Amino acid sequence: xxxRALFTKGAPTLAFGLGxxxxxxxxxxxxxxxxxxxGLKVAALPDLEYDYGALEPAISGEIMRxxxxxxxxxxxxxxxxxxxxxxxxxxxxxxxxxxxxxxAIKFNGGGHIxxxxxxxxxxxxxEGGGEPPHATxxxxxxxxxxxxxxxxxxxxxxxxxxxxxxxxxxxLDKERKKLLVETTANQDPLVTKGARLVPLLGIGVWxxxxxxxxxxxxxxxLKNIWNVMNWKYASxxxxxxxx
Amino acid sequence: MAMALPLAYASSVVHPFEAGRLSFSTKSTKHKKxxxxxxxxxxxxxxxxxTNPPYKLxxxxxxxxxRTLELHWGNIHRGYADSLxxxxxxxxxxxxxxxxxxxxxxxxxxxxxxYNNAAEVWNHDFFWESMQPNGGRLPWGGVLDQIxxxxxxxxxxxxxxxxxxxxxxxxxxxxxxLNTNERRLSIVRTSNALCPLVWGDIxIISLDMWxxxxxxxxxxxxxxxxxxxxxxLISWHSATARMVRAEAFVNLxxxxxxxx
Numbered sequence: 001x002x003x004r005a006l007f008t009k010g011a012p013t014l015a016f017g018l019g020x021x022x023x024x025x026x027x028x029x030x031x032x033x034x035x036x037x038x039g040l041k042v043a044a045l046p047d048l049e050y051d052y053g054a055l056e057p058a059i060s061g062e063i064m065r066x067x068x069x070x071x072x073x074x075x076x077x078x079x080x081x082x083x084x085x086x087x088x089x090x091x092x093x094x095x096x097x098x099x100x101x102x103x104a105i106k107f108n109g110g111g112h113i114x115x116x117x118x119x120x121x122x123x124x125x126x127e128g129g130g131e132p133p134h135a136t137x138x139x140x141x142x143x144x145x146x147x148x149x150x151x152x153x154x155x156x157x158x159x160x161x162x163x164x165x166x167x168x169x170x171x172l173d174k175e176r177k178k179l180l181v182e183t184t185a186n187q188d189p190l191v192t193k194g195a196r197l198v199p200l201l202g203i204g205v206w207x208x209x210x211x212x213x214x215x216x217x218x219x220x221x222l223k224n225i226w227n228v229m230n231w232k233y234a235s236x237x238x239x240x241x242x243x
Numbered sequence: 244m245a246m247a248l249p250l251a252y253a254s255s256v257v258h259p260f261e262a263g264r265l266s267f268s269t270k271s272t273k274h275k276k277x278x279x280x281x282x283x284x285x286x287x288x289x290x291x292x293x294t295n296p297p298y299k300l301x302x303x304x305x306x307x308x309x310r311t312l313e314l315h316w317g318n319i320h321r322g323y324a325d326s327l328x329x330x331x332x333x334x335x336x337x338x339x340x341x342x343x344x345x346x347x348x349x350x351x352x353x354x355x356x357x358y359n360n361a362a363e364v365w366n367h368d369f370f371w372e373s374m375q376p377n378g379g380r381l382p383w384g385g386v387l388d389q390i391x392x393x394x395x396x397x398x399x400x401x402x403x404x405x406x407x408x409x410x411x412x413x414x415x416x417x418x419x420x421l422n423t424n425e426r427r428l429s430i431v432r433t434s435n436a437l438c439p440l441v442w443g444d445i446x447i448i449s450l451d452m453w454x455x456x457x458x459x460x461x462x463x464x465x466x467x468x469x470x471x472x473x474x475x476l477i478s479w480h481s482a483t484a485r486m487v488r489a490e491a492f493v494n495l496x497x498x499x500x501x502x503x
Contacts (some may be wrong), residue, residue, distance in 0.1 A: 070463040107412045163359055163437035164414035165454075186413035207414075207454035208463065216318050216455060 075111030123230035279502035329361035375478035
């Protein structure tokens with residue numbers, strides 16, 4: 001695992017035991033040193049498992065590069081900033097400051113969570129992107145939506161109808177063991193719609209996700225993104241939650 | 244201010260019952276045809292036209308490109324107007340100015356389906372007119388006086404406006420409004436299509452912070468976009484005209500009339 005990580009380009013930097021969002025020796029940031037001394041786990045920008053241009057023509061390399069290196073990185077930096085300030089405010093017992101920081105944490109932390117999932121949701125066509133789901137997830141989709149086409153149509157409709165910025169999710173209600181389609185506004189993570197909801201697939205419909213390539217024709221973006229959808233990841237998450 | 248005017252299309256609102264009765268008593272084909280036409284056209288519609296920005300689409304270069312305006316006005320703004328008219332074809336809402344339509348459809352916080360389209364049509368009209376070629380720099384006269392009174396100095400106002408724009412999470416707008424309750428200028432941020440008209444404030448200047456407004460020209464460099472707007476695009480002429488109109492509704496105190 002470690003050897004492969006050394007030789008594979010753009011391999012994810014996962015440090016054992018710290019989970020996918022934090023990293024001990026990831027893309028170096030100044031917070032890492034300072035905050036680890038205080039025991040504060042900061043977020044780090046995860047690497048993509050594919051090149052920026054690998055998702056063309058569904059999503060252009062320019063968009064992927066900006067989306068990852070600018071937008072996602074900004075969410076990570078701002079989250080770490082807010083976390084630091086929160087730590088200081090809590091230590092001082094400054095309750096108004098703690099409350100004031102909540103929206104920044106929700107927005108930037110949510111942005112980090114959502115985009116980390118999003119990068120895993122996508123896969124180049126020659127590595128299996130777009131291959132429809134089989135087995136357990138495939139059957140569940142047929143049961144809960146009728147067919148894969150019906151699910152895709154529903155998600156595209158919800159995505160197109162979403163006003164402003166937000167996300168469309170294929171969610172698993174892990175208690176009722178049912179699949180559903182949900183939307184969240186801005187960078188709200190899926191859990192804000194229900195603690196029982198686990199995200200299987202998320203499609204970002206912020207304009208920065210498609211505007212450079214598709215301009216205002218959001219429905220075209222939603223149609224094409226299914227060509228690079230990583231159903232394997234969704235299946236893995238589904239199977240691990242259902243078990 | 245150029246506004247989308249409602250056109251009432253009410254060609255002979257004849258009750259179908261009467262039309263039926265009339266057609267019974269008549270024999271001539273020409274008269275029958277006229278009545279039949281009357282019977283068909285019993286629908287009253289409201290319709291809002293798309294107004295052009297008050298400058299050519301390339302006039303705001305290099306701070307806002309022609310391509311951005313072509314898409315933003317030609318596709319997005321036009322799309323909202325078309326969607327609104329489609330909705331109004333089957334809606335009882337008729338006879339409102341744009342401002343009235345927005346307040347009515349906002350429905351005190353429980354917006355009707357027409358609200359989003361109506362508000363976005365108005366917001367974009369207002370936005371085009373908040374900008375001009377060779378804009379930016381400083382306001383003058385009454386507007387400058389009021390800004391200095393309410394913010395301390397112009398640079399305080401400018402900093403607060405830029406800060407507010409940078410703090411917006413998601414899609415939305417930043418406004419300089421005349422606060423009718425406090426009778427002073429203030430800066431507000433709204434999300435998505437929300438417009439200060441709905442709570443009774445009077446907008447003076449707006450800045451579109453939806454990503455489609457700047458992404459082609461500035462990508463993710465929001466700060467550059469906002470600063471360019473303040474320095475080169477903002478139309479203080481429009482702001483002055485709007486303030487003059489606003490003062491007809493809000494008493495901002497005694498004017499400083501020099502004593503001879």
